[in-house]
Amino acid sequence: xxxxxxxxxxxxxxxxxxxxxxxxxxxxxxxxxxxxxxxxxxxxxxxxxxxxxxxxxxxxxxxxxxxxxxxxxxxxxxxxxxxxxxxxxxxxxxxxxxxxxxxxxxxxxxxxxxxxxxxxxxxxxxxxxxxxxxxxxxxxxxxxxxxxxxxxxxxxxxxxxxxxxxxxxxxxxxxxxxxxxxxxxxxxxxxxxxxxxxxxxxxxxxxxxxxxxxxxxxxxxxxxxxxxxxxxxxxxxxxxxxxxxxxxxxxxxxxxxxxxxxxxxxxxxxxxxxxxxxxxxxxxxxxxxxxxxxxxxxxxxxxxxxxxxxxxxxxxxxxxxxxxxxxxxxxxxxxxxxxxxxxxxxxxxxxxxxxxxxxxxxxxxxxxxxxx
Ligand SMILES: Cc1ncc(C[n+]2csc(CCOP(=O)(O)OP(=O)(O)O)c2C)c(N)n1
Numbered sequence: 001x002x003x004x005x006x007x008x009x010x011x012x013x014x015x016x017x018x019x020x021x022x023x024x025x026x027x028x029x030x031x032x033x034x035x036x037x038x039x040x041x042x043x044x045x046x047x048x049x050x051x052x053x054x055x056x057x058x059x060x061x062x063x064x065x066x067x068x069x070x071x072x073x074x075x076x077x078x079x080x081x082x083x084x085x086x087x088x089x090x091x092x093x094x095x096x097x098x099x100x101x102x103x104x105x106x107x108x109x110x111x112x113x114x115x116x117x118x119x120x121x122x123x124x125x126x127x128x129x130x131x132x133x134x135x136x137x138x139x140x141x142x143x144x145x146x147x148x149x150x151x152x153x154x155x156x157x158x159x160x161x162x163x164x165x166x167x168x169x170x171x172x173x174x175x176x177x178x179x180x181x182x183x184x185x186x187x188x189x190x191x192x193x194x195x196x197x198x199x200x201x202x203x204x205x206x207x208x209x210x211x212x213x214x215x216x217x218x219x220x221x222x223x224x225x226x227x228x229x230x231x232x233x234x235x236x237x238x239x240x241x242x243x244x245x246x247x248x249x250x251x252x253x254x255x256x257x258x259x260x261x262x263x264x265x266x267x268x269x270x271x272x273x274x275x276x277x278x279x280x281x282x283x284x285x286x287x288x289x290x291x292x293x294x295x296x297x298x299x300x301x302x303x304x305x306x307x308x309x310x311x312x313x314x315x316x317x318x319x320x321x322x323x324x325x326x327x328x329x330x331x332x333x334x335x336x337x338x339x340x341x342x343x344x345x346x347x348x349x350x351x352x353x354x355x356x357x358x359x360x361x362x363x364x365x366x367x368x369x370x371x372x
Pocket of ligand 1: 175177
Protein backbone atom coordinates (compact mmCIF):
# COMPACT_ATOMS: atom_id res chain seq x y z
CA UNK A 1 0.00 0.00 0.00
CA UNK A 2 1.47 3.39 -0.93
CA UNK A 3 1.17 6.29 1.44
CA UNK A 4 0.74 9.88 0.27
CA UNK A 5 0.47 12.71 2.72
CA UNK A 6 -1.55 15.57 1.24
CA UNK A 7 -0.05 19.04 1.55
CA UNK A 8 -1.92 21.51 3.78
CA UNK A 9 -4.14 23.66 1.62
CA UNK A 10 -6.10 26.67 2.93
CA UNK A 11 -8.74 26.02 0.30
CA UNK A 12 -9.47 22.64 1.88
CA UNK A 13 -12.37 24.03 3.93
CA UNK A 14 -15.62 25.30 2.47
CA UNK A 15 -18.43 27.11 4.29
CA UNK A 16 -16.22 28.71 6.93
CA UNK A 17 -17.89 32.14 6.66
CA UNK A 18 -21.44 30.98 6.01
CA UNK A 19 -22.37 27.30 6.50
CA UNK A 20 -23.40 25.56 3.27
CA UNK A 21 -27.19 25.72 2.95
CA UNK A 22 -29.70 24.74 0.29
CA UNK A 23 -33.00 25.19 2.12
CA UNK A 24 -33.67 28.67 3.41
CA UNK A 25 -35.70 29.14 6.61
CA UNK A 26 -38.82 29.85 4.55
CA UNK A 27 -38.29 26.68 2.53
CA UNK A 28 -36.95 28.36 -0.62
CA UNK A 29 -34.27 26.42 -2.44
CA UNK A 30 -31.02 28.39 -2.47
CA UNK A 31 -28.67 27.60 -5.35
CA UNK A 32 -25.45 25.96 -4.22
CA UNK A 33 -22.79 25.11 -6.79
CA UNK A 34 -21.11 22.49 -4.68
CA UNK A 35 -24.16 20.68 -3.29
CA UNK A 36 -26.75 20.98 -6.09
CA UNK A 37 -25.22 18.33 -8.38
CA UNK A 38 -25.68 15.84 -5.54
CA UNK A 39 -29.37 16.55 -5.09
CA UNK A 40 -30.67 16.09 -8.62
CA UNK A 41 -32.76 13.05 -7.65
CA UNK A 42 -34.44 14.74 -4.67
CA UNK A 43 -38.00 15.30 -5.79
CA UNK A 44 -41.14 15.80 -3.69
CA UNK A 45 -41.36 12.14 -2.78
CA UNK A 46 -37.70 11.87 -1.71
CA UNK A 47 -38.01 15.03 0.39
CA UNK A 48 -41.20 13.66 1.94
CA UNK A 49 -39.32 10.51 2.93
CA UNK A 50 -36.60 12.58 4.62
CA UNK A 51 -39.31 14.55 6.39
CA UNK A 52 -41.04 11.41 7.66
CA UNK A 53 -37.68 10.08 8.86
CA UNK A 54 -37.10 13.27 10.84
CA UNK A 55 -40.59 13.17 12.35
CA UNK A 56 -40.02 9.55 13.45
CA UNK A 57 -36.62 10.37 14.92
CA UNK A 58 -38.09 13.30 16.84
CA UNK A 59 -40.96 11.16 18.10
CA UNK A 60 -38.58 8.48 19.32
CA UNK A 61 -36.68 11.19 21.17
CA UNK A 62 -39.72 12.74 22.86
CA UNK A 63 -41.14 9.34 23.78
CA UNK A 64 -37.83 8.26 25.31
CA UNK A 65 -37.64 11.50 27.27
CA UNK A 66 -41.11 10.87 28.70
CA UNK A 67 -40.25 7.23 29.45
CA UNK A 68 -37.27 8.40 31.48
CA UNK A 69 -39.47 10.72 33.51
CA UNK A 70 -41.91 7.87 34.07
CA UNK A 71 -39.17 5.60 35.41
CA UNK A 72 -39.04 3.19 32.45
CA UNK A 73 -35.61 4.31 31.21
CA UNK A 74 -32.57 5.09 33.30
CA UNK A 75 -31.17 7.94 31.23
CA UNK A 76 -31.64 9.62 27.86
CA UNK A 77 -29.42 11.97 25.87
CA UNK A 78 -31.90 13.94 23.74
CA UNK A 79 -31.24 14.83 20.13
CA UNK A 80 -34.07 17.35 19.70
CA UNK A 81 -32.85 19.86 17.10
CA UNK A 82 -30.26 17.53 15.57
CA UNK A 83 -32.64 15.46 13.40
CA UNK A 84 -31.42 16.85 10.06
CA UNK A 85 -27.76 16.44 11.01
CA UNK A 86 -28.39 12.72 11.47
CA UNK A 87 -31.09 11.88 8.93
CA UNK A 88 -29.30 13.60 6.00
CA UNK A 89 -26.07 11.57 6.36
CA UNK A 90 -27.85 8.38 7.51
CA UNK A 91 -29.82 8.32 4.26
CA UNK A 92 -26.63 8.85 2.23
CA UNK A 93 -24.95 5.74 3.67
CA UNK A 94 -24.65 2.55 1.68
CA UNK A 95 -26.02 -0.61 3.27
CA UNK A 96 -22.52 -2.05 3.70
CA UNK A 97 -21.06 1.09 5.31
CA UNK A 98 -20.41 1.26 9.03
CA UNK A 99 -21.35 3.88 11.62
CA UNK A 100 -19.25 4.55 14.71
CA UNK A 101 -21.07 7.03 16.93
CA UNK A 102 -21.64 8.28 20.41
CA UNK A 103 -24.60 7.99 22.78
CA UNK A 104 -26.71 10.65 20.99
CA UNK A 105 -27.06 8.93 17.60
CA UNK A 106 -30.61 7.66 17.94
CA UNK A 107 -31.42 8.84 14.43
CA UNK A 108 -28.63 6.72 12.99
CA UNK A 109 -29.61 3.71 15.11
CA UNK A 110 -33.23 3.93 13.99
CA UNK A 111 -32.43 4.37 10.30
CA UNK A 112 -29.76 1.64 10.35
CA UNK A 113 -32.54 -0.67 11.50
CA UNK A 114 -31.95 -1.16 15.23
CA UNK A 115 -34.71 -3.25 16.69
CA UNK A 116 -36.62 -1.19 19.25
CA UNK A 117 -36.63 -3.93 21.88
CA UNK A 118 -32.84 -4.19 21.61
CA UNK A 119 -32.50 -0.42 21.59
CA UNK A 120 -34.65 -0.10 24.72
CA UNK A 121 -32.32 -2.45 26.60
CA UNK A 122 -29.41 -0.03 26.25
CA UNK A 123 -31.22 2.86 27.88
CA UNK A 124 -32.68 0.67 30.59
CA UNK A 125 -29.04 -0.22 31.38
CA UNK A 126 -29.84 -3.87 30.65
CA UNK A 127 -27.30 -4.31 27.85
CA UNK A 128 -23.97 -2.89 26.74
CA UNK A 129 -24.88 -2.77 23.10
CA UNK A 130 -28.45 -3.91 22.60
CA UNK A 131 -28.41 -4.28 18.82
CA UNK A 132 -26.11 -6.68 16.99
CA UNK A 133 -23.39 -4.39 15.55
CA UNK A 134 -22.65 -6.74 12.62
CA UNK A 135 -26.29 -6.93 11.65
CA UNK A 136 -26.98 -3.22 11.35
CA UNK A 137 -23.37 -2.22 10.71
CA UNK A 138 -23.31 0.24 13.55
CA UNK A 139 -20.95 -0.10 16.50
CA UNK A 140 -22.34 0.11 20.05
CA UNK A 141 -22.83 3.67 21.36
CA UNK A 142 -19.52 5.03 22.56
CA UNK A 143 -19.53 6.82 25.91
CA UNK A 144 -15.81 7.61 25.96
CA UNK A 145 -15.78 10.96 24.18
CA UNK A 146 -14.13 10.76 20.76
CA UNK A 147 -12.93 7.14 21.00
CA UNK A 148 -15.23 6.08 18.17
CA UNK A 149 -13.24 8.20 15.71
CA UNK A 150 -10.30 5.83 16.18
CA UNK A 151 -12.56 2.83 15.74
CA UNK A 152 -13.96 4.31 12.53
CA UNK A 153 -10.52 5.07 11.11
CA UNK A 154 -9.33 1.58 12.05
CA UNK A 155 -12.27 0.03 10.24
CA UNK A 156 -11.71 2.25 7.21
CA UNK A 157 -8.00 1.38 7.06
CA UNK A 158 -8.86 -2.31 7.18
CA UNK A 159 -11.49 -1.87 4.46
CA UNK A 160 -8.89 -0.20 2.26
CA UNK A 161 -6.35 -2.96 2.89
CA UNK A 162 -9.01 -5.56 2.05
CA UNK A 163 -9.80 -3.73 -1.17
CA UNK A 164 -13.46 -3.42 -0.18
CA UNK A 165 -15.77 -0.53 -1.01
CA UNK A 166 -16.88 0.06 2.57
CA UNK A 167 -16.83 3.51 4.08
CA UNK A 168 -16.84 4.27 7.79
CA UNK A 169 -18.80 7.19 9.16
CA UNK A 170 -17.73 8.35 12.56
CA UNK A 171 -19.87 10.88 14.32
CA UNK A 172 -19.16 12.89 17.46
CA UNK A 173 -19.86 16.21 19.16
CA UNK A 174 -18.04 19.54 19.20
CA UNK A 175 -16.61 18.71 22.62
CA UNK A 176 -15.01 15.58 21.23
CA UNK A 177 -12.75 17.68 19.00
CA UNK A 178 -10.90 18.69 22.19
CA UNK A 179 -9.95 15.05 22.80
CA UNK A 180 -6.59 13.60 21.85
CA UNK A 181 -8.33 10.59 20.30
CA UNK A 182 -9.89 12.78 17.62
CA UNK A 183 -6.56 14.39 16.69
CA UNK A 184 -4.97 10.96 16.56
CA UNK A 185 -7.79 9.67 14.36
CA UNK A 186 -7.34 12.62 11.97
CA UNK A 187 -3.59 11.91 11.71
CA UNK A 188 -4.13 8.26 10.85
CA UNK A 189 -6.97 8.96 8.45
CA UNK A 190 -4.92 11.54 6.61
CA UNK A 191 -1.70 9.55 6.53
CA UNK A 192 -3.37 6.40 5.23
CA UNK A 193 -6.02 8.22 3.19
CA UNK A 194 -8.59 6.03 4.90
CA UNK A 195 -12.14 5.91 3.48
CA UNK A 196 -13.67 7.54 6.54
CA UNK A 197 -16.06 10.44 7.00
CA UNK A 198 -15.82 12.49 10.17
CA UNK A 199 -19.17 13.99 11.11
CA UNK A 200 -18.91 16.54 13.87
CA UNK A 201 -22.38 17.44 15.14
CA UNK A 202 -21.56 20.84 16.54
CA UNK A 203 -24.56 21.26 18.82
CA UNK A 204 -22.81 24.23 20.49
CA UNK A 205 -22.22 22.65 23.91
CA UNK A 206 -20.13 19.96 25.55
CA UNK A 207 -22.49 19.53 28.50
CA UNK A 208 -22.24 23.12 29.85
CA UNK A 209 -19.12 24.27 27.94
CA UNK A 210 -19.95 26.41 24.91
CA UNK A 211 -17.99 25.62 21.78
CA UNK A 212 -16.25 29.02 21.77
CA UNK A 213 -14.50 28.03 25.01
CA UNK A 214 -13.02 25.03 23.26
CA UNK A 215 -12.00 26.43 19.92
CA UNK A 216 -10.90 29.85 18.72
CA UNK A 217 -11.41 28.78 15.11
CA UNK A 218 -14.34 27.14 13.33
CA UNK A 219 -14.16 23.40 13.97
CA UNK A 220 -14.16 22.77 10.22
CA UNK A 221 -10.82 24.56 9.95
CA UNK A 222 -9.04 22.12 12.26
CA UNK A 223 -8.95 19.07 9.98
CA UNK A 224 -7.36 21.14 7.21
CA UNK A 225 -4.24 21.26 9.39
CA UNK A 226 -4.15 17.49 8.98
CA UNK A 227 -4.57 17.77 5.21
CA UNK A 228 -8.21 16.67 5.40
CA UNK A 229 -10.79 18.56 3.31
CA UNK A 230 -13.79 19.81 5.22
CA UNK A 231 -17.23 21.27 4.79
CA UNK A 232 -19.03 23.47 7.30
CA UNK A 233 -22.70 22.80 6.70
CA UNK A 234 -26.00 24.09 8.05
CA UNK A 235 -26.80 21.11 10.27
CA UNK A 236 -30.50 22.03 10.44
CA UNK A 237 -30.83 21.69 6.67
CA UNK A 238 -31.45 18.05 5.84
CA UNK A 239 -30.76 18.54 2.14
CA UNK A 240 -27.43 20.28 2.69
CA UNK A 241 -26.43 17.55 5.12
CA UNK A 242 -27.53 14.83 2.68
CA UNK A 243 -25.58 16.35 -0.21
CA UNK A 244 -22.44 16.98 1.87
CA UNK A 245 -22.50 13.39 3.10
CA UNK A 246 -22.92 12.09 -0.45
CA UNK A 247 -19.88 14.11 -1.55
CA UNK A 248 -17.84 12.76 1.35
CA UNK A 249 -18.93 9.13 0.86
CA UNK A 250 -18.25 9.32 -2.90
CA UNK A 251 -14.81 10.72 -2.22
CA UNK A 252 -14.02 8.00 0.30
CA UNK A 253 -15.33 5.22 -1.94
CA UNK A 254 -13.40 6.39 -4.97
CA UNK A 255 -10.05 6.45 -3.15
CA UNK A 256 -10.08 10.16 -2.30
CA UNK A 257 -9.58 9.60 1.43
CA UNK A 258 -11.22 11.20 4.46
CA UNK A 259 -13.55 14.20 4.68
CA UNK A 260 -14.63 16.17 7.72
CA UNK A 261 -18.15 17.61 7.93
CA UNK A 262 -19.06 20.10 10.63
CA UNK A 263 -22.83 20.19 11.04
CA UNK A 264 -23.69 23.51 12.63
CA UNK A 265 -26.72 22.69 14.76
CA UNK A 266 -28.10 23.01 18.28
CA UNK A 267 -29.04 20.64 21.07
CA UNK A 268 -32.38 22.06 22.19
CA UNK A 269 -32.83 19.79 25.16
CA UNK A 270 -30.57 19.09 28.11
CA UNK A 271 -27.30 17.19 27.68
CA UNK A 272 -29.02 14.22 29.29
CA UNK A 273 -32.14 13.87 31.39
CA UNK A 274 -30.00 14.56 34.49
CA UNK A 275 -28.86 17.99 33.26
CA UNK A 276 -30.43 21.45 33.63
CA UNK A 277 -29.44 23.67 30.68
CA UNK A 278 -31.07 26.74 32.27
CA UNK A 279 -27.97 26.97 34.41
CA UNK A 280 -25.65 27.67 31.48
CA UNK A 281 -27.66 29.20 28.61
CA UNK A 282 -30.49 31.62 28.14
CA UNK A 283 -33.94 31.31 26.69
CA UNK A 284 -33.26 33.86 23.91
CA UNK A 285 -30.54 31.61 22.51
CA UNK A 286 -32.86 28.59 22.56
CA UNK A 287 -35.60 30.56 20.84
CA UNK A 288 -33.25 31.75 18.11
CA UNK A 289 -32.55 28.10 17.30
CA UNK A 290 -36.19 27.05 17.52
CA UNK A 291 -36.73 29.50 14.62
CA UNK A 292 -34.28 27.36 12.61
CA UNK A 293 -36.17 24.13 13.28
CA UNK A 294 -35.08 21.46 10.79
CA UNK A 295 -38.57 19.99 10.36
CA UNK A 296 -40.43 23.30 9.86
CA UNK A 297 -38.04 24.18 7.08
CA UNK A 298 -38.78 21.01 5.16
CA UNK A 299 -42.52 21.46 5.68
CA UNK A 300 -42.25 24.89 4.06
CA UNK A 301 -40.15 23.48 1.21
CA UNK A 302 -42.72 20.74 0.60
CA UNK A 303 -45.54 23.29 0.63
CA UNK A 304 -43.67 25.26 -2.01
CA UNK A 305 -43.37 22.10 -4.08
CA UNK A 306 -47.15 21.77 -3.92
CA UNK A 307 -47.30 18.81 -1.53
CA UNK A 308 -50.52 18.10 0.32
CA UNK A 309 -49.07 18.87 3.74
CA UNK A 310 -52.14 17.80 5.63
CA UNK A 311 -51.81 14.30 4.20
CA UNK A 312 -48.02 14.25 4.64
CA UNK A 313 -48.29 15.32 8.30
CA UNK A 314 -51.04 12.78 8.97
CA UNK A 315 -49.00 9.94 7.43
CA UNK A 316 -45.86 10.99 9.31
CA UNK A 317 -47.83 11.09 12.55
CA UNK A 318 -49.23 7.59 12.08
CA UNK A 319 -45.74 6.19 11.47
CA UNK A 320 -44.22 8.15 14.37
CA UNK A 321 -46.98 7.08 16.77
CA UNK A 322 -46.50 3.45 15.74
CA UNK A 323 -42.80 3.73 16.47
CA UNK A 324 -43.42 5.37 19.84
CA UNK A 325 -45.90 2.65 20.78
CA UNK A 326 -43.45 -0.06 19.81
CA UNK A 327 -40.66 1.60 21.79
CA UNK A 328 -42.84 2.11 24.86
CA UNK A 329 -43.96 -1.52 24.83
CA UNK A 330 -40.32 -2.62 24.48
CA UNK A 331 -39.34 -0.47 27.47
CA UNK A 332 -42.21 -1.71 29.60
CA UNK A 333 -41.66 -5.39 28.85
CA UNK A 334 -37.85 -5.70 28.80
CA UNK A 335 -36.58 -8.24 31.30
CA UNK A 336 -33.36 -7.45 33.17
CA UNK A 337 -30.44 -9.76 32.46
CA UNK A 338 -29.08 -12.09 35.11
CA UNK A 339 -25.92 -10.64 36.69
CA UNK A 340 -24.15 -13.76 35.45
CA UNK A 341 -24.66 -12.63 31.85
CA UNK A 342 -21.81 -10.14 32.27
CA UNK A 343 -19.43 -13.04 31.61
CA UNK A 344 -21.09 -14.12 28.37
CA UNK A 345 -19.76 -11.65 25.85
CA UNK A 346 -16.24 -10.94 27.02
CA UNK A 347 -14.54 -13.31 24.58
CA UNK A 348 -15.83 -15.44 21.72
CA UNK A 349 -14.50 -18.48 23.62
CA UNK A 350 -14.45 -18.27 27.43
CA UNK A 351 -11.01 -18.44 29.01
CA UNK A 352 -10.17 -20.43 32.15
CA UNK A 353 -9.77 -17.22 34.12
CA UNK A 354 -13.20 -16.02 33.02
CA UNK A 355 -14.78 -19.34 33.97
CA UNK A 356 -13.11 -19.10 37.38
CA UNK A 357 -14.51 -15.58 37.84
CA UNK A 358 -17.97 -16.81 36.90
CA UNK A 359 -17.76 -19.53 39.55
CA UNK A 360 -16.49 -17.05 42.14
CA UNK A 361 -19.37 -14.76 41.33
CA UNK A 362 -21.86 -17.61 41.62
CA UNK A 363 -20.39 -18.60 45.00
CA UNK A 364 -20.72 -14.98 46.17
CA UNK A 365 -24.37 -14.82 45.07
CA UNK A 366 -25.05 -18.16 46.80
CA UNK A 367 -23.43 -16.90 50.01
CA UNK A 368 -25.73 -13.85 50.04
CA UNK A 369 -28.79 -15.99 49.36
CA UNK A 370 -27.78 -18.35 52.17
CA UNK A 371 -27.64 -15.49 54.70
CA UNK A 372 -30.80 -13.73 53.46
C1 LIG B 1 -13.00 10.70 27.70
C2 LIG B 1 -14.21 11.29 28.37
N1 LIG B 1 -14.07 12.43 29.08
C3 LIG B 1 -15.15 12.98 29.67
C4 LIG B 1 -16.38 12.38 29.59
C5 LIG B 1 -17.60 13.01 30.27
N2 LIG B 1 -18.49 13.59 29.24
C6 LIG B 1 -19.63 12.96 28.90
S1 LIG B 1 -20.46 13.79 27.71
C7 LIG B 1 -19.30 15.01 27.64
C8 LIG B 1 -19.45 16.17 26.68
C9 LIG B 1 -19.40 15.75 25.24
O1 LIG B 1 -19.76 16.83 24.43
P1 LIG B 1 -19.77 16.72 22.87
O2 LIG B 1 -18.58 15.97 22.38
O3 LIG B 1 -19.95 18.10 22.33
O4 LIG B 1 -21.03 15.81 22.53
P2 LIG B 1 -22.58 16.05 22.82
O5 LIG B 1 -22.85 15.39 24.16
O6 LIG B 1 -22.82 17.52 22.84
O7 LIG B 1 -23.31 15.37 21.73
C10 LIG B 1 -18.28 14.76 28.56
C11 LIG B 1 -17.13 15.64 28.76
C12 LIG B 1 -16.48 11.17 28.87
N3 LIG B 1 -17.64 10.52 28.72
N4 LIG B 1 -15.38 10.66 28.25
